[in-house]
Amino acid sequence: MSLRNRRAPCPQRRDGGFMSKPQRYSLSRYATWDDVPVYWHDRARIATPFQTPAFLSSWYASLGQQPSVTPLIFEALETGTGRPAALWPLVLEQRGGLRTIGFADGGLMDNCAPLTGEAFPYDAGGFQDLWRSVICDLPGADLLHVDKAPATLKGRPNPFVALPWIRPSAVFRLVLRLPEDFKAYSFSRKTKFRKEQERVWRVFTRHEGAQFENVTDLSRARALFGPFQDYQKQRMAGLNVNYKLDQPVYRQFADKLLEAGLASGAVRLCVLTAQDELAGGLLVLSNGETESLVRICHAPGKWATCSPGRLVLERTLMELHAAGARETDFSIGDFDYKYGFGVQSEPLWALTVPLSWRGQPAWLGTQLRAELKKSPLVQRLRRALRNGSKSMAQDDAA
Structure with a gap:
């Protein structure tokens, strides 16, 4: 399917933004956390500890104030009812010469997800409508990059992982359930x-x-x-x-x-x-x-x-x-000491979407790497290299 078809019904502008947007959700954009409506401070469903008001307010008041970072906090309300659907804590920043939109992360957010409200759509079709609303409202940028998305939100399947072009993240979470x-x-x-x-x-x-x-x-x-x-x-x-x-x-x-x-x-x-x-x-x-x-x-x-x-x-x-x-997340670092406590690994997910012609090469690179990782030949080569490294380490130890 072509990029244009996947983006419908949002025709692409020359500056990389989008013109029209679906009517199921209406969006508002906030430049600071202090401007966010009180609902999201005390009544929202917080998917992970990285979406609490304490975390996000601290992030936007520090890393969000850097000259290279533009806060993009999107609130989505259900059109007609005005019920809160989601709050997306995003930023626009320069990465490798590209204007890139992603979550307020900076290496601090181990699980990237929106805050969800009473009208959040957990079904794939409804979520795609919500996702298109966000995509259509983004400012001019080259790339949308989301990484470390959890497989579940509040115990329910995360509809984000059903989007086109989704791929496993390079990192995973280690969880202990007591x-x-x-x-x-x-x-x-x-x-x-x-x-x-x-x-x-x-x-x-x-x-x-x-x-x-x-x-x-x-x-x-x-x-x-x-x-x-x-x-x-x-x-x-x-x-x-x-x-x-x-x-x-x-x-x-x-x-x-x-x-x-x-x-x-x-x-x-x-x-x-x-x-x-x-x-x-x-x-x-x-x-x-x-x-x-x-x-x-x-x-x-x-x-x-x-x-x-x-x-x-x-x-x-x-x-x-x-x-x-009863549930403790040991975060994304893959260190041996964590396994002694009985943790289990769970996948995280990533998505890259080109928003302009400048973002196309970066997007193609991520898609190619994702496809190569699926190749049985590449997997066999990686296993052989790992086994060879272990044998060399054992020989050195002996």
């Missing part, structure tokens, strides 16, 4: 892992004043989050990782996030301390149903003997479970 009995969960893990966690807790609690704490006071949270960020920076530098969370705009986002979400529980800072010295910490986002573990740190030196990273993670799980949480 039973009602936390002790049963603990004993479901491998004996070696469980015994090691018990041992490092004993080692940690030998330190004077050692404790686990779910920090609720903003001043204390800010005082602890300073060394938290420094430990993360040191760790990433040691791994030679391109680390950007220590840049001023990201530190500003983190501070605003604590201020906006700590009191309501949308943000949690869980720490291990001994006489106010930070040993390990974990930053958690929550939408009341799912907890997302987004940043973790551990102090170097003497604390290494008690594995403070894994320890603060386990103690946080216990705290969250006691508060009623």
Whole structure:
């Protein structure tokens, strides 16, 4: 099917925008989060912890203020009834010389989704009408790029994944679903892992004043989050990782996030301390149903003997479970330590749509890469390369 047919009923303008739009939904655009109607602050269905008002208000007040970023917050109402359908937290920015529209991400949003209202269409046909409404109302741009879309929204299939040109994302989420009995969960893990966690807790609690704490006071949270960020920076530098969370705009986002979400529980800072010295910490986002573990740190030196990273993670799980949480998202980083806790991988989805002739080469590139990944020959070659790398590593170890 041609690009023009897929875009109907929105004829393309020369500047890459669209002229007409369907009548089932009417759209309004907001330039700041403060302009968003109150409905979306307190009554919307929040699909994941990355769509809470605390997260989005902090994002638009920090990363959204950069000169290269133009906020595009779209509200879709059902025509005739005025019932809220969806709120799309988008931005327009320059990426690789292209004017690109996507979610308010900047490397911080692990699950990209709209906020949904009472008129949100979960059926494929209704959602395509809503999606066309958004596409038709976009300003002039070259590319629409959506990544890390979850397969479900509030426990229901996400109709986004039924759109044309959808493809698996390069990343996936790692999720832990806990039973009602936390002790049963603990004993479901491998004996070696469980015994090691018990041992490092004993080692940690030998330190004077050692404790686990779910920090609720903003001043204390800010005082602890300073060394938290420094430990993360040191760790990433040691791994030679391109680390950007220590840049001023990201530190500003983190501070605003604590201020906006700590009191309501949308943000949690869980720490291990001994006489106010930070040993390990974990930053958690929550939408009341799912907890997302987004940043973790551990102090170097003497604390290494008690594995403070894994320890603060386990103690946080216990705290969250006691508060009623049963689903925890370990975020998108594919690290070995997460699997010891029993996580399961779930796919995320991506979509790229060209909005002008300038965006066509980038779109063709993403489609070609997606098709190549499906090729049995390419899959066999990738498996052979992985197996060869493992054999070389085993030979080196021997």
